[in-house]
Amino acid sequence: MISDDLGAAQQVASYSVANRALKFIAAGGDVVLTVASSQIATMAAAVLARAQSDPAFADKVNAAALRVLEAKQARGLLR
Numbered sequence: 001m002i003s004d005d006l007g008a009a010q011q012v013a014s015y016s017v018a019n020r021a022l023k024f025i026a027a028g029g030d031v032v033l034t035v036a037s038s039q040i041a042t043m044a045a046a047v048l049a050r051a052q053s054d055p056a057f058a059d060k061v062n063a064a065a066l067r068v069l070e071a072k073q074a075r076g077l078l079r
Contacts, residue, residue, distance in 0.1 A: 006043075007034030018046030026057065030064040 006012055006020040015023065021032045021043035032043060051058040072078050 001029045002031040003029055003033050005033055005035045007036030007039050017042045021047055022050055022057075025060055025064060028060070030067050 003024050006024060007017075012020045017039045020034075024032050025047060032047075034040060034043065047061060051061045069078065
């Protein structure tokens with residue numbers, strides 16, 4: 001599952017930038033998108049920090065990465 005824009009979307013404005021990414025992945029999302037490139041580092045750092053401190057969350061991140069790679073492989077996008 002790929003998010004819609006989590007950077008400027010009004011629907012998520014009440015959440016911190018970090019929590020937008022964390023909540024999406026915790027809910028089973030695979031790819032977090034934002035149109036605000038200045039938010040990418042914050043989102044990535046939050047996901048990494050949570051994955052390092054929470055094994056269950058790390059499992060979700062790893063499963064998401066695997067699903068994305070398998071989808072790419074199935075479409076011949078990996079060598």
